[in-house]
Amino acid sequence: MERKRLLLPGFISPELCEELVFVHKSCGVVGYRPHVFSTTLSHLVATNSAALIMPFIALRERVKEAVEEFFDCEFELFVEFTGLISWTTGANIGWHSDDNRDYLRQRHFSAVCYLNTYEQDFHGGLFHFQDGQPATVVPALGTVLIYSADATNIHSVDEVVDGERVTMALWFTRDQAHDEDKKLIDQLMNAMPLLRKEKDDSSDSLMNDLCGENYGIAPQPSQEKEESEGNADKDFTMTPKQFQSAPGDAILRDYFVPAPASTNMYWVTKSETVSSAPRNVGCETAYETITPNSNQEYDVRVKRLATLGFHCDYEPDSMLEKPLKLKYHHQCIAYEFANILHALQVVQFHEWRTCNSSSMCNKNQHEVKNQHEVMDMVFDHGPLKNQHEVMDMVLDIERTMVKPWEEYMRALSKDLLQMLPAWQNTGSIFTR
Ligand SMILES: O=C(O)CCC(=O)C(=O)O
Ligand SMILES: [Fe+2]
Known part of the structure; x- marks a missing residue:
């Protein structure tokens, strides 16, 4: 029989689950249906929190590889959507397949990553397949459920009756036109203030501090000395060796202060x-x-x-x-x-x-x-x-x-800035 679904308990470490829940609880917005909240990667970039996409990257890649392996389509898939989704009291969804709308036809495979646990963090919210096995999936922190998005996998989720049920939802497509990576890379290139063409000397200096010589920016010893003396009373949380030239507050704020959506x-x-x-x-x-x-x-x-x-x-x-x-x-x-x-x-x-x-x-x-x-x-x-x-x-x-x-x-910004040129060159978001 053709393979259509796979359950992977313990696929995600508890630490990563908790980190992603942190991202969702600090960045999420009202979702597409009542009692649902969501945090998409593109929303993180748009709210000056691009660094927070980093905890997703390796997991997203591992899940894609697991899907490709199970469905025997190595190197054929693109991530179509990545988002943290939480359901609070009253949220539920009836029988459906994940490609059941014209604008969702490009979704070929689904992966639901459970970031917290049934009857510990929430009540209700069990997942059911209409036919076949497993009939019911009990959400548990770290479990990943993979299935094809077509009508062979009609499913539903019971109403959440208490607490907050948090997942990472991923959809995969064979259609490159719906590749999420390309859109995100374009968005990142426009959004990261220090990568803009009009960057000034102080941003060069911060880039040096964050990225060393990766960007080929020449060190500016005399300027660095002045800056570090000028900011002698400020502790930017780095040790003096790591961070000899403290950048201006304005630049630091550009980097770390989130900009709320409407x-x-x-x-x-x-x-x-x-x-x-x-x-x-x-x-x-x-x-x-x-x-x-x-x-x-x-x-x-x-x-x-x-x-x-x-x-x-x-x-x-x-x-x-x-x-x-x-x-x-x-x-x-x-x-x-x-x-x-x-x-x-x-x-x-x-x-x-x-x-x-x-x-x-x-x-x-x-x-x-x-x-x-x-x-x-x-x-x-x-x-x-x-x-x-x-x-x-x-x-x-x-x-x-x-x-x-x-x-x-x-630390996340540094990782992001180091990865971005390779992402831009290849048009895909990866860790290795
Ligand atoms: O969260 C789940 O367990 C599945 C959600 C779902 O079916 C969907 O978003 O299409
Ligand atoms: Fe679904």
Whole structure:
């Protein structure tokens, strides 16, 4: 019988699953159907977060190779779509095949990568094939499900009844005209500020720092010396040896500060509501969980921050894209974020790295103190001396949260800048 589906448990490491969930929870927008959120690679590039495509690249390539091997079509496929998709309470999909619309006919194979686990992270959301085996797929962190996108694989997904079900969806095509890589490479070449033709001396200097001699940019010792002296009081999170010439803040910000998409892409409306304007929601409004309540409208970024205890006062239309400060419960935090997306990325990054979820925390329990516990200790308990110590450790948001995030983004940016010329030359996105 012709092969039509394959289940690969444990295909993705727990660490990578958690990293991709971090990307989704800090960058995702409202999806194509109610209760669904999505993060496409092209959206990451468009919101000045191109570095965050890096965690996808090797996995995307490995899944493509697994699909080609299983369906015996080595070197014939192109990735047509890559995206993180999450389903919250109420989301479901009835019987369908993945190529069931005229504009989807180019989709030949599907891969669903499960990034979290049934009955641990969400309830409901089981996957079913209409006929054949397996009849039901139970989503489990790290599992990849591969199937042909045609009518031999009619499937459905039960309604999610609680929590947030996160996947990476990939579609593959034999039709080069629908190759996602080419479009992404073009978009990257236009979006990366330091690769633009009009780049100035300071961007050359940053390129040198990030990429060494890969770009053939001559070092500028005298200028570097001046710059590093001029920025002597600034710590850009690199050791002096790695990073002798600190670039100007403006360039660094160009690199790392995300640029939000339009507000309506983050705004979840009541499905019944047709045209009401977004409500002005103050920071005291309770947003305990991402699980949407059909009676509420909300900005998904504000809600995700609130889920982790961080609140901001804002006017939906104007303030979120401007510099803003957060409160942790009722305590003001002095650090000013460039915009709400910046705040969300930093907070979600810290949550991921100090997380309470599966693998990492189990491994590092004695080393990593849960953010919430520490914060609660700061504000509610403990002798004053200890409070000060903990305050020093935690409330210095810039040092404990912003800088580690910058360091992570810098490392990814470096990898991206190093890969981009090869991607451009070959017209395809690959790691090796
Ligand atoms: O998330 C899943 O398990 C499958 C989703 C699906 O069928 C689709 O997006 O077409
Ligand atoms: Fe589907």
